[in-house]
Amino acid sequence: MVIYNIIPKPNKYVYGDSEYEISSKSEVLCSKEFVEAGNYLTDYLKTKPEENEGFIKIKKVEGMPSEAYTLKITNDGVFINAGDYAGAFYGAVTLKTILMQAKKQNGKAVLNTLVIEDKPDNAYRGAMLDCSRHFFEADTVKSLLDNMAFLKLNKFHWHLSDDQGFRIESKQFPELNEIGSKRASRHLKGFGMENDNAEDYHFYTQEEIKDIVAYAKQRNIEIIPEIDLPGHTMAILAAKPELSCTGEKAEVLTVNGISKAILCAGNEAVFEFLDKLFDEICPLFPSAQFHIGGDEAFRGYKLWDDCPKCSALKQKEGISSNKELQIWFMNRVCALLKKHGKTPVAWDDCMGDSLDSSIACQFWRPNAVASVRKQSLKRDVIISSTSYFYFDLKYSVISLKKAYKFNKVKVGLNKPGQRILGLECELWTEWIDSKASLEFSAFPRMNAFAEVAWTELKNRSFTDFYKRLAWHKTYMKIKDVNYSRVESGFIFPKGIVYHLGEDGSEFKKSAEIKNAEK
Ligand code: ACM
Numbered sequence: 001m002v003i004y005n006i007i008p009k010p011n012k013y014v015y016g017d018s019e020y021e022i023s024s025k026s027e028v029l030c031s032k033e034f035v036e037a038g039n040y041l042t043d044y045l046k047t048k049p050e051e052n053e054g055f056i057k058i059k060k061v062e063g064m065p066s067e068a069y070t071l072k073i074t075n076d077g078v079f080i081n082a083g084d085y086a087g088a089f090y091g092a093v094t095l096k097t098i099l100m101q102a103k104k105q106n107g108k109a110v111l112n113t114l115v116i117e118d119k120p121d122n123a124y125r126g127a128m129l130d131c132s133r134h135f136f137e138a139d140t141v142k143s144l145l146d147n148m149a150f151l152k153l154n155k156f157h158w159h160l161s162d163d164q165g166f167r168i169e170s171k172q173f174p175e176l177n178e179i180g181s182k183r184a185s186r187h188l189k190g191f192g193m194e195n196d197n198a199e200d201y202h203f204y205t206q207e208e209i210k211d212i213v214a215y216a217k218q219r220n221i222e223i224i225p226e227i228d229l230p231g232h233t234m235a236i237l238a239a240k241p242e243l244s245c246t247g248e249k250a251e252v253l254t255v256n257g258i259s260k261a262i263l264c265a266g267n268e269a270v271f272e273f274l275d276k277l278f279d280e281i282c283p284l285f286p287s288a289q290f291h292i293g294g295d296e297a298f299r300g301y302k303l304w305d306d307c308p309k310c311s312a313l314k315q316k317e318g319i320s321s322n323k324e325l326q327i328w329f330m331n332r333v334c335a336l337l338k339k340h341g342k343t344p345v346a347w348d349d350c351m352g353d354s355l356d357s358s359i360a361c362q363f364w365r366p367n368a369v370a371s372v373r374k375q376s377l378k379r380d381v382i383i384s385s386t387s388y389f390y391f392d393l394k395y396s397v398i399s400l401k402k403a404y405k406f407n408k409v410k411v412g413l414n415k416p417g418q419r420i421l422g423l424e425c426e427l428w429t430e431w432i433d434s435k436a437s438l439e440f441s442a443f444p445r446m447n448a449f450a451e452v453a454w455t456e457l458k459n460r461s462f463t464d465f466y467k468r469l470a471w472h473k474t475y476m477k478i479k480d481v482n483y484s485r486v487e488s489g490f491i492f493p494k495g496i497v498y499h500l501g502e503d504g505s506e507f508k509k510s511a512e513i514k515n516a517e518k
């Protein structure tokens with residue numbers, strides 16, 4: 001009997017002691033809402049040239065929980081039941097994984113009989129990609145979405161605006177692209193190292209965005225865009241300097257790091273601009289969520305202190321601190337988004353009791369955990385702790401095992417009454433400059449993350465995961481995914497140097513390790 005290497009591990013399964021044969025001509029019969037899920041399978045089956053026999057049924061069953069599926073491999077056929085498209089799709093993903101691993105005999109796949117009853121532990125299982133610090137072509141984004149779908153991740157948080165570039169086509173404000181999407185050079189090799197002097201002028205056209213959103217939807221992935229506000233806005237302010245406190249000319253940042261740029265809170269033109277921008281971009285993203293950033297804005301607070309408009313606003317509204325002014329700002333943005341039926345998400349830095357409770361909190365700073373626990377009683381929380389899920393960090397900082405070991409209970413974010421939506425891993429791209437380095441950072445940590453997000457704690461074991469991962473590594477190799485062969489920072493296959501992007505310091509470190517191996 002073959003035990004299938006499924007990641008994330010299904011929450012409940014029982015193997016039988018019989019077999020069922022599938023050939024490339026085996027029919028996949030679907031309820032009509034599930035045809036796309038069936039196509040995910042037939043794509044694979046079509047690649048196996050054999051005669052027609054056997055069948056696979058994907059059926060809608062009312063009353064099953066969202067995203068849940070059952071997969072029964074019996075002597076009479078293969079049956080996937082689900083209550084919604086998500087569940088049907090995940091049943092198909094699991095079956096595809098099984099078909100690839102099944103014993104092959106006379107051109108047929110011979111499947112073990114098996115019953116799986118599965119559903120995710122977390123409703124929100126996300127990954128973020130920063131496309132401002134480094135732009136990734138649509139095909140690279142789609143490839144990441146493919147890999148996410150195979151791991152049953154369902155949210156793609158798309159960081160589309162930061163100091164280093166604004167990445168959405170705007171027809172309302174073409175200067176956001178002509179100026180805000182352009183920088184004279186990129187700083188990708190490490191702090192203290194020179195820029196590459198290659199002009200970087202990139203944004204996603206609205207057509208590309210619609211295409212990527214539809215591509216994600218087929219894979220049960222919802223795309224949540226982020227426009228980071230009111231800090232991290234140098235690219236917006238390069239295009240629209242009149243929206244800053246000083247009105248001074250600004251340039252899109254060509255170095256990594258975070259600028260002091262901040263939108264003026266006391267200038268109504270800022271909210272008029274955002275309103276028009278949201279009118280234009282909200283329809284591109286069907287998700288009910290919209291990320292409005294809110295992180296690290298304190299770097300610009302001095303500009304608010306020195307600004308007559310911001311000072312006048314504080315006086316008028318009885319606001320005594322910049323933190324409260326930021327909350328006031330986020331609440332204004334929230335009201336604008338509500339008109340579009342959107343619920344905002346913001347990083348944990350800008351949380352406070354006066355922040356609109358419909359704004360979800362994204363937990364990232366480990367030292368914010370106590371306040372996030374409190375916030376979780378009144379607002380939704382997404383967990384993306386820097387210590388576990390910042391996959392742009394080196395493997396010597398977040399090893400594969402460390403990513404796997406995250407436990408909501410241990411951080412006190414699993415108590416009754418707490419509104420925990422789920423988990424998200426982060427791919428910031430200051431030092432990630434190519435598809436290969438993106439994949440190096442993401443995988444196999446994202447495999448570990450997916451299991452932590454989907455599989456209940458009682459069903460998780462790193463040793464068992466690691467055994468199953470071996471097949472997934474082979475699969476990634478075949479798919480040409482440049483997963484990291486480094487898992488803790490110190491294991492290097494002889495003669496091969498892997499590094500995060502073209503980060504000089506990481507490269508030197510790799511060379512050191514290589515030398516140490518000799
Ligand atoms: C963040 O890492 N600045 C959210």
Ligand code: ZN
Nearest residue numbers: 245264307310
């Ligand atoms: Zn101001």
